[in-house]
Amino acid sequence: MGSVTEASAAESLPETIAAPGEAVVLSVHAEGAQVYECKAGLEGKLAWAFREPIATLMADGKTVGRHYAGPNWEHVDGSVVLGRTSGSAPGATPNDIPWLKLEVISRRGSGTLSGVTTVQRINTAGGILExxxxxxxxxxxAPYSADYVFLRKEDSRHQ
Known part of the structure; x- marks a missing residue:
């Protein structure tokens, strides 16, 4: 992983989803779908409401995990993180789901994702259903793709 590329990519992120002072643990590409359910809204009219994501996480051409309701991200080594949205920025077009910053609120298993504190969803394409x-x-x-960046807070004791 080239740190120059990562640094410049991080600097170009919208402020609402940036994670300054955090180090990249893993960056993956996701292909999947945003699943919607037909529900009655406030006025009683039926409309599509987001239900859950279903995606395959890939790195270097290999499947390394999956993303599903929660939202959860599960690595093939058994480590899992659960996130809660803490920031959002619009996707590139109206058909693209927003870019997100998610705070990890629980984790289980030991492995690649066990030290992750933040997840960013960037470079989204598709996923909107209206x-x-x-x-x-x-x-x-609604098919979508995105990149997920898993970060951890830098520990000043480890240089």
């Missing part, structure tokens, strides 16, 4: 739906409980998947 418009009316006609049957409550119906589901629809």
């Amino acid at each position: 418009g009316p739906c006609d049957k409550a409980g119906a589901t629809h998947s």
Whole structure:
């Protein structure tokens, strides 16, 4: 991993999702779907509501994990992190889900993700589903891709 590339990439992120002072643990590409469910909104009209993500996490052409409801990210080594959104920035187009910064609120297993404190979702493509739906409980998947960057806070004791 080239630290020059990572540093310049981090500097170009919107301030709302930047994680200054955190080091990259792992960067993966995700391919999957954002799953929506047809539900009645406030006015009683049916509309698509986000339900869960389902994605495969890849690095160097290999599957290294999966992303699913929670939101959870699970590495093939058994380490898992659960995140909560702490920042958001718009995607490149109206059809792209937002870029996110997620704070890790729980972790399990030991391995690659065990020290992760922040997850960033960047370079999103697709994933938005809008418009009316006609049957409550119906589901629809909107294909998407994104890059997920797993970070940990720098420990000043380790140089």
